[in-house]
Amino acid sequence: MTSKIGSTVLGYPRIGPRRELKRALESYWAGRIGQDQLRETAAELRARTWRELHDAGLGSVPSNTFSYYDQVLDTAVTFGAIPERYRALGLDPLDTYFAMARGVESTPPLEMTKWFDTNYHYLVPEIGPETTFSLADRTPVERFREAERMGITTRPVLVGPLTFLLLSKKTAEAPDSFTPLDRLDDLVRSYAELLSELHHAGVEWVQLDEPAFAADRQSAELEKLRGAYERLGKLSARPKLFVPTYFGDPGESLEVLTSTPIEAVGVDLVAGATTTNVLSGLTGLRNKTLVAGLVDGRNIWRTDLDHALATGATLLGLAGEVAVGTSCSLLHVPYDVEFEQNIDPQVKSWLAFAKQKVEEVVLLDRALHEGREAVREQLDNARAAIEDRRNASRLRDEKVRARTGQLRPEHARRGDRAKRRADQRQALGLPPLPLTTIGSFPQTSDVRKARAQFNNGRIDRPTYESRMVDEIRRVIELQEELGLDVLVHGEPERNDMVQYFSEHMEGFVSTENGWVQSYGSRCVRPPILFGEVSRPDPITVGWAKEAQGMTDKPVKGMLTGPVTILAWSFVRDDQPLAETAEQVALAIRDEVVDLESAGIRVVQVDEPALRELLPLRSELHGQYLEWAVRSFRLATSGVSDSTQIHTHLCYSEFGEVINAIVDLDADVTSLEAARSRMEVLDDLNSVGFANEVGPGVYDIHSPRVPEVGEIEKSLRAALEAVPADRLWVNPDCGLKTRGYEEVRTALANMRTAAVRVRDSLN
Ligand SMILES: CN1c2c(nc(N)[nH]c2=O)NC[C@@H]1CNc1ccc(C(=O)N[C@@H](CCC(=O)N[C@@H](CCC(=O)N[C@@H](CCC(=O)O)C(=O)O)C(=O)O)C(=O)O)cc1
Ligand SMILES: N[C@@H](CCS)C(=O)O
Numbered sequence: 001m002t003s004k005i006g007s008t009v010l011g012y013p014r015i016g017p018r019r020e021l022k023r024a025l026e027s028y029w030a031g032r033i034g035q036d037q038l039r040e041t042a043a044e045l046r047a048r049t050w051r052e053l054h055d056a057g058l059g060s061v062p063s064n065t066f067s068y069y070d071q072v073l074d075t076a077v078t079f080g081a082i083p084e085r086y087r088a089l090g091l092d093p094l095d096t097y098f099a100m101a102r103g104v105e106s107t108p109p110l111e112m113t114k115w116f117d118t119n120y121h122y123l124v125p126e127i128g129p130e131t132t133f134s135l136a137d138r139t140p141v142e143r144f145r146e147a148e149r150m151g152i153t154t155r156p157v158l159v160g161p162l163t164f165l166l167l168s169k170k171t172a173e174a175p176d177s178f179t180p181l182d183r184l185d186d187l188v189r190s191y192a193e194l195l196s197e198l199h200h201a202g203v204e205w206v207q208l209d210e211p212a213f214a215a216d217r218q219s220a221e222l223e224k225l226r227g228a229y230e231r232l233g234k235l236s237a238r239p240k241l242f243v244p245t246y247f248g249d250p251g252e253s254l255e256v257l258t259s260t261p262i263e264a265v266g267v268d269l270v271a272g273a274t275t276t277n278v279l280s281g282l283t284g285l286r287n288k289t290l291v292a293g294l295v296d297g298r299n300i301w302r303t304d305l306d307h308a309l310a311t312g313a314t315l316l317g318l319a320g321e322v323a324v325g326t327s328c329s330l331l332h333v334p335y336d337v338e339f340e341q342n343i344d345p346q347v348k349s350w351l352a353f354a355k356q357k358v359e360e361v362v363l364l365d366r367a368l369h370e371g372r373e374a375v376r377e378q379l380d381n382a383r384a385a386i387e388d389r390r391n392a393s394r395l396r397d398e399k400v401r402a403r404t405g406q407l408r409p410e411h412a413r414r415g416d417r418a419k420r421r422a423d424q425r426q427a428l429g430l431p432p433l434p435l436t437t438i439g440s441f442p443q444t445s446d447v448r449k450a451r452a453q454f455n456n457g458r459i460d461r462p463t464y465e466s467r468m469v470d471e472i473r474r475v476i477e478l479q480e481e482l483g484l485d486v487l488v489h490g491e492p493e494r495n496d497m498v499q500y501f502s503e504h505m506e507g508f509v510s511t512e513n514g515w516v517q518s519y520g521s522r523c524v525r526p527p528i529l530f531g532e533v534s535r536p537d538p539i540t541v542g543w544a545k546e547a548q549g550m551t552d553k554p555v556k557g558m559l560t561g562p563v564t565i566l567a568w569s570f571v572r573d574d575q576p577l578a579e580t581a582e583q584v585a586l587a588i589r590d591e592v593v594d595l596e597s598a599g600i601r602v603v604q605v606d607e608p609a610l611r612e613l614l615p616l617r618s619e620l621h622g623q624y625l626e627w628a629v630r631s632f633r634l635a636t637s638g639v640s641d642s643t644q645i646h647t648h649l650c651y652s653e654f655g656e657v658i659n660a661i662v663d664l665d666a667d668v669t670s671l672e673a674a675r676s677r678m679e680v681l682d683d684l685n686s687v688g689f690a691n692e693v694g695p696g697v698y699d700i701h702s703p704r705v706p707e708v709g710e711i712e713k714s715l716r717a718a719l720e721a722v723p724a725d726r727l728w729v730n731p732d733c734g735l736k737t738r739g740y741e742e743v744r745t746a747l748a749n750m751r752t753a754a755v756r757v758r759d760s761l762n
């Protein structure tokens, strides 16, 4: 048995190379297959992953990186943190797990939120003084044994105890003074119990992920980190402990971790600012293993191996051992670039997905420890691809550069607010508390099937387009019938709100099979932004005109904003993001202007990812928010005062971006507020927000249809904070994941509630 950790990856995709797990999960939830079949698919996927990673030559293969839904939920279940309302359902363990993830009719799911600054979402554990931690589930031990039976020794991976508690929220019953971290000692006791069982099962290394320490942390939290790992480190019978931080600069936590008895630390050398200077100051590192995260786990570019090797070489003297690893789990990239048949061959030669990244890790580790000569040919081939990308003339478009070069402050500034308001009132003639939706209507399986048939050549473009027009007509008629005021076309033609736009812009390539898990069984195919971005032709104008031609009410044009396009794409890493954002902003600006010219009087530019891209370290916030806000304003400032610009933000707590929301200067901002009970309006008031606002009046993430009374209550609560002439009425996000029946009733209830409140206004 080797005692070194060796080359490794921190985690691997788990949805299946052909989304086998997605299909099995959705079949199980729909009652089409049973638990046995679901478990069989899961076991096959795990076996396949372990075999591939082992055969690729990694020094250490991770296990317990598979999950039926989410790794944070798995950790909660492992340590018994199951809220009583789910236990009380009396379901078997797997269905209890799915009830926490997805809810059942009587009981909503746990809250879901962003995993740091990624587009992956985790379920938020609820921890209170009453939570009983225990080693309730032994899946990590079972998975280790499962791989052992294949002859593969693995390294179980778990979310570390600090990160687990820092990501949890307190239970409703907990006193105000309580924070989940107060329960650290009890939780660490259960981790200790698990470590002991893993040790007795023959586990040599365990990985405990602590990415929470790549964000700002208070000194008390750092002390708790020290205390926890000192305690785990002092256990007499335990596996060796490997604790990576990732997604950014570990700051002081690295010194803390290296002062404890753990055997290995991991640093993200791609997203982290950790320099060799910092590492050289860490005397505690000299008798530990450093897993150097040199291969980017979050982007899809081939690694510049010469550069990575140079960094690796400077690390060699600083730690007891240096092993090459990925910067973070490979969960955030697709499986295999070789599945792609349609990507431009030159661009394809610049790419590395998960499988290729494993090869890079193995190669780098060999080059570092055996010398370059041992792998000269592979290094030469890799260098040729890097140089080809560096020198590619297509990566510069003089027309795009000339345009960005001529930008002046006035390009990001709209007319006077009061005049805009007056002009828009006149142009639109809306009632008080106007009713609208966020854009998408249910994406029925008929719509998705039609798109699949069109993509496979089984139906032609006119047939596909006429089906989309039929769907738009149905959506417009429904909104007319429901009495909404500003209508939408429903977005049926969009596979995804980012991918769709990227497919119509220069500078991007799309993948056929580049699926990345976003949450549970839901996946996205992030486009690859490789070059200079521009918009050769109008993208949405035809659909918007079609819809506007079906009604006298204003139809809202619907676009995705530059920040969100960047956040949900794989972006180029050879220039600052702010520069790329400017190009995307101008492409969207062209579309906004063309919508206006086509007679569209209201245009919404969605920025749900504004908060997501906020850097984990607060010292970087100002710089980010400056370019993020400017790019939105560049995109939306090309129109006249009478054109009403909306924006929509969701999936986040807005606290840290609240000033930025004001600075976006959209005429109307719709926000996900159903779950934060309108508190966001007080926050907006406190920073002088004076434009119109539509705080979501019901939660679209749940199939539950809201009652008139509860919507009315929300609206009256909103009116406490915002005068009626600035308040809009809308759901809190798009309706694409819902069904028509529930949407029809929910929107009808929303209208009844709004009419009641309108009637009581005078
Ligand atoms: C709003 N959200 C989004 C995020 N990121 C994005 N890039 N886009 C988003 O909308 N991040 C934050 C949230 C996260 N949420 C979600 C929500 C929903 C999904 C989702 O539903 N994903 C779908 C795939 C969507 C898609 O690309 N659809 C394609 C069809 C592709 C497909 O699977 N086709 C089928 C055949 C079709 C059929 O017969 O039904 C096939 O190939 O087998 C399309 O519409 O053309 C999902 O199912 O996972 C993701 C993130
Ligand atoms: N317009 C989009 C925004 C989602 S965040 C939709 O309605 O789906």
Ligand SMILES: [Zn+2]
Residues within 6 Å of the ligand: 438, 608, 648, 649, 650, 651, 732, 733, 734
């Ligand atoms: Zn939304």
